[in-house]
Structures are given as C-alpha cells and as structure tokens.
Amino acid sequence: MLIPVGIIVAVCTIDVLAPPDIHLGPLLVAAPAITAAFAGPRLTAAIGVLAVAAQVFIGIARHVLFTENLEAQIAALVMVSALVVLFTVVRERNERRLTRSRSVAGVAQQVLxxxxxxxxxxxxxxxxxxxxxxxxxxxxxxxxxxxxxxxxxxxxxxxxxxxxxxxxxxxxxxxxxxxxxxxxxxxxxxxxxxxxxxxxxxxxxxHAPGAEGVADTAADxxxxxxxxxxxxxxxxxxxxxxxxxxxxxxxxxxxxxxxxxxxxxxxxxxxxxxxxxxxxxxxxxxxxxxxxxxxxxxxxxxxxxxxxxxxxxxxxxxxxxxxxxxxxxxxxxxxxxxxxxxxxxxxxxxxxxxxxxxxxxxxxxxxxxxxxxxxxxLPGRPSDDEGSGARWRRSPDGQPPQL
Structure with missing residues (x-):
C-alpha cells in the first residue's frame, strides 16, 4: 500500500512545487493501476478516489481547476480508475471460480x-x-x-x-x-x-461391432x-x-x-x-x-x-x-x-x-x-480379533474385511 500512496503524495508535492509548464498529474493513474495488482475492488476504488482528489488538489493549488486541460485529466483519471476497478471485480470472480475448481479437484484426487x-x-x-x-x-x-x-x-x-x-x-x-x-x-x-x-x-x-480392423468379433x-x-x-x-x-x-x-x-x-x-x-x-x-x-x-x-x-x-x-x-x-x-x-x-x-x-x-x-x-x-503375532487391525473392519455379511 505504501507504493500507490507514495506515488500520490510524490506527484502532488512535485507538481505543486514545479514550474508552471511542468505537469505530473497524469502520473496519478499509476496508483490505482498498481493497487489492482494486489488488492480487491474496494481498496482499488479507494485509491482511485484518492488519486482523483489529489488531482483536484493540484488544480486548486495551481489555480487551474476549471481549465479544460485539468478537467480532461480528471475525467480521464476517473474513467481509467473505473475500468481498473471493473477489472478487479472480474478477476476476483474468476479467482473464486478457480478456487472452487481446485477444491473439487483436490477432493477428487484424494478420493482416488x-x-x-x-x-x-x-x-x-x-x-x-x-x-x-x-x-x-x-x-x-x-x-x-x-x-x-x-x-x-x-x-x-x-x-x-x-x-x-x-x-x-x-x-x-x-x-x-x-x-x-x-x-x-x-x-x-x-x-x-x-x-x-x-x-x-x-x-x-x-472391438465394437462395425469397428475397423476387428479380426474376430465372435471372440468378444x-x-x-x-x-x-x-x-x-x-x-x-x-x-x-x-x-x-x-x-x-x-x-x-x-x-x-x-x-x-x-x-x-x-x-x-x-x-x-x-x-x-x-x-x-x-x-x-x-x-x-x-x-x-x-x-x-x-x-x-x-x-x-x-x-x-x-x-x-x-x-x-x-x-x-x-x-x-x-x-x-x-x-x-x-x-x-x-x-x-x-x-x-x-x-x-x-x-x-x-x-x-x-x-x-x-x-x-x-x-x-x-x-x-x-x-x-511390528513384533508379535496378531490374534484373531486383532488380525484386521484398528483401521480395518470386518463386513457384517461375513465377507472378507476391506477398507
């Protein structure tokens, strides 16, 4: 979390203190994009909102909040942040599906x-x-x-x-x-x-009837x-x-x-x-x-x-x-x-x-x-009662014991 938050703080500080012809605000889009790599939709959306707020703060500090350039930057940041959040929603849904599939596969393998x-x-x-x-x-x-x-x-x-x-x-x-x-x-x-x-x-x-290469179907x-x-x-x-x-x-x-x-x-x-x-x-x-x-x-x-x-x-x-x-x-x-x-x-x-x-x-x-x-x-000889062991059980119908 320190990485996206640090990016927002660094961009705000440098952009406010930089000369008027230098604009680092577009770099704020990196914060929600990086957050999506390790966090879910809610946290990614929160970082996106924080990035938009930072862009607004830069506009107020530099007295360019209502200029067309800054408004376009804010709109682009909102759009990209929304797309990144949507991506994390789809990714989490796929991860839940994959987790369920792995769980079922694991149970099947353990049964086998x-x-x-x-x-x-x-x-x-x-x-x-x-x-x-x-x-x-x-x-x-x-x-x-x-x-x-x-x-x-x-x-x-x-x-x-x-x-x-x-x-x-x-x-x-x-x-x-x-x-x-x-x-x-x-x-x-x-x-x-x-x-x-x-x-x-x-x-x-x-060897099914009609299959090619069957030499003797009568023997099947x-x-x-x-x-x-x-x-x-x-x-x-x-x-x-x-x-x-x-x-x-x-x-x-x-x-x-x-x-x-x-x-x-x-x-x-x-x-x-x-x-x-x-x-x-x-x-x-x-x-x-x-x-x-x-x-x-x-x-x-x-x-x-x-x-x-x-x-x-x-x-x-x-x-x-x-x-x-x-x-x-x-x-x-x-x-x-x-x-x-x-x-x-x-x-x-x-x-x-x-x-x-x-x-x-x-x-x-x-x-x-x-x-x-x-x-x-182990040492010793099993008695008639112990011969099947603690983990084996004799069937009630008199058949040989089995798992």
Whole structure:
C-alpha cells in the first residue's frame, strides 16, 4: 500500500512545487493501476478516489481547476480508475471460480488416491506422494492397500504417460485392485485380473461391432457382460500396439502369521528391505511384463516370489520418480546408499527423511511423479480379533474385511 500512496503524495508535492509548464498529474493513474495488482475492488476504488482528489488538489493549488486541460485529466483519471476497478471485480470472480475448481479437484484426487491405513494387523504403514505437475496432488503413480482374511495386500505402480490420460489409467488400476484384491485367492489371479482390466479398457472400443480392423468379433464378450480376466488371458489377444496403455506395478501379499512377503513384479523397481543399518534389494528373478502387456507373444506367467520379512524390518516401495530423480548435474538420486541410515526409523520418519532428501537433491524440481510406501512388521503375532487391525473392519455379511 505504501507504493500507490507514495506515488500520490510524490506527484502532488512535485507538481505543486514545479514550474508552471511542468505537469505530473497524469502520473496519478499509476496508483490505482498498481493497487489492482494486489488488492480487491474496494481498496482499488479507494485509491482511485484518492488519486482523483489529489488531482483536484493540484488544480486548486495551481489555480487551474476549471481549465479544460485539468478537467480532461480528471475525467480521464476517473474513467481509467473505473475500468481498473471493473477489472478487479472480474478477476476476483474468476479467482473464486478457480478456487472452487481446485477444491473439487483436490477432493477428487484424494478420493482416488486414498490414504493408506496407519495399521493393518501387525503392520505399520505410511505413504508419500510428490506430484511433478504444479498444483496437482496426483499424477500417473499409484498405490493402494486391501485386507484379506489373513493378510494385507499392497500395490504400487507407475502408469505410462502423463497428464489426464495417466490419471484415468491410474484410476482404472486402483479401482480394479480395490474391487478384486480382497476376493482373488492368489496374487497371480489378481495380476491376471488387473492385466485384463487394463487391456479391456484399452481395446473395448476397437472391438465394437462395425469397428475397423476387428479380426474376430465372435471372440468378444457379450455387450452387457463384464470381461472375465481368465477368459481374456486364454483367448487370442488383439494385436498389441506400441501405444497401448500399460503400467509397471508390484503386488505384495504380507501374511499375518508368517514372516515373509510374497511379491509379483511387473516391470517395477524392486522393493528395499531395511534392517540393522543395511539395505537389501528384493530383486525378482522371474519378473513379468508390465500390466496391460500380458497378451504379448511369449509373455511370462505371473510367478510369486517370497522373501523373508521379520518383525522390526521395514519394506520401502517406490516408483522410478524416486530412483531416477536427477540433480542439476544429471546425477541420479542414490536411494540405496541413503536408505541404509534409515533402518531404525519408523515408516513415517523414513518417508519424511526421503521427502526432504529427495527435494534437496533435485532442488525442489521433480521431473516425474514420485511415490513411496513404507511398511514395518511390528513384533508379535496378531490374534484373531486383532488380525484386521484398528483401521480395518470386518463386513457384517461375513465377507472378507476391506477398507
């Protein structure tokens, strides 16, 4: 506020003391124009009125108030001030509309990427999401959790592409996981379900009656029938386009009563196991293709690989936005080297340290979305009543517990 008020005071003082042939009054228009950059209509109008009053004062002090020149200056100042006030009214209305849109978008993103439960059985869980796109809370990375009768299942993944298409495909995978994770008997069946859902979503319109390039419409399911993932896997798949949708994911099943973690890796970076100041990479020996590419010729089966996961140990899951983050010199973020010092931390502390360290490495500029999930197995064994954890609830109809 000192800037526009100072302009008015300076113009008045100099114009009154200057020689008769020097007129600085037209500069008063700068005061309401500058005010509009940071203030609302009322304050801008007040500065405009003050500028007009200053122009009148100059006219009285210099005995030229009723001259045509000064009257034209006053009229021009009133007109410009009114236009500036009108501009601030329109701008404030647009800002309110934008704020409402951001609020709705934020709620939608939070509903889509729900926070993970803090506890599930004897597991302590925390999650982190850093969107590369400014103002966004979610991008193409994803994670979710689901509860079965005797274990906790997790997914973390990264959808190909960016922007709205990536959001849409991430929503598809999250929805398919939440719908099936608690009822599919095995991890391979769950992986088949996710792959079938992604491939069906990508190809359903190309298989509509009358679509060009349909090789075998008889093999398509009925229009009103939902695709069966098992049938989708067995049936001859459509030709795979290099532009097809796919996502790298890793599926985990952590039993309540066995100190292991079962995993299926579909082209995703391997988890890290943190214990006793050391880091172990749980690299898959038999990785599968990314979800959505299961129909490629010679695609490997989804095979479960098990790793020890003892009480007190911590699993760190992450996307390539973490491991491939670069600094100004192009150096990748040294996740494995840094993570060893965090083995004694809890999940929340690990992710807070990861966030601080990652943003410091990249100077706050991420080139890709980054997501991470930390899971610690707590000491002890859950009882039948505690197995579902404080944040999980058993359905009254006897179905497996779920979120």
């Amino acid at each position: 990427l729900r926070p993970l439960p803090a506890r599930s059985g004897f597991l302590e869980i925390a999650s982190l999401y850093l969107a590369a796109e400014e103002e966004a809370e979610m991008g193409g990375d994803l994670f979710a959790a689901a509860r079965t009768t005797s274990s906790t299942r997790l997914i973390i993944g990264d959808v190909r592409g960016k922007g709205l298409p990536a959001y849409s495909h991430a929503a598809l995978i999250l929805g398919a996981f939440r719908a099936a994770a608690h009822r599919e008997a095995t991890l391979p069946r769950l992986a088949i379900h996710l792959d079938g859902a992604v491939r069906w979503d990508s190809s359903q319109w190309h 399911p009925a229009p009103d029938a939902a695709p069966d993932p098992a049938a989708t896997e067995a049936a001859p798949g459509p030709d795979i386009d290099t532009d097809e949708t796919f996502a790298t994911v890793i599926l985990l099943d952590i039993p309540d009563h066995r100190p292991v973690v079962d995993t299926i890796t579909c082209g995703h970076p391997p988890p890290l196991l943190l214990a006793d100041g050391r880091v172990r990479t749980l690299a898959a020996e038999r990785p599968a293709l990314p979800i959505g590419l299961g129909a490629l010729p010679g695609a490997p089966d989804y095979e479960v690989e098990s790793f020890p996961f003892e009480p007190g140990e911590l699993l760190l899951l992450y996307t390539d936005g973490v491991s491939e983050a670069r600094d100004d010199r192009g150096t990748f973020y040294p996740l494995v080297e840094r993570a060893g010092a965090w083995s004694d931390f809890g999940p929340q502390q690990v992710l807070r340290q990861l966030r601080t360290d990652l943003l410091a490495h990249t100077n706050g500029r991420l080139g890709d979305d980054a997501a991470a999930v930390a899971v610690r197995r």
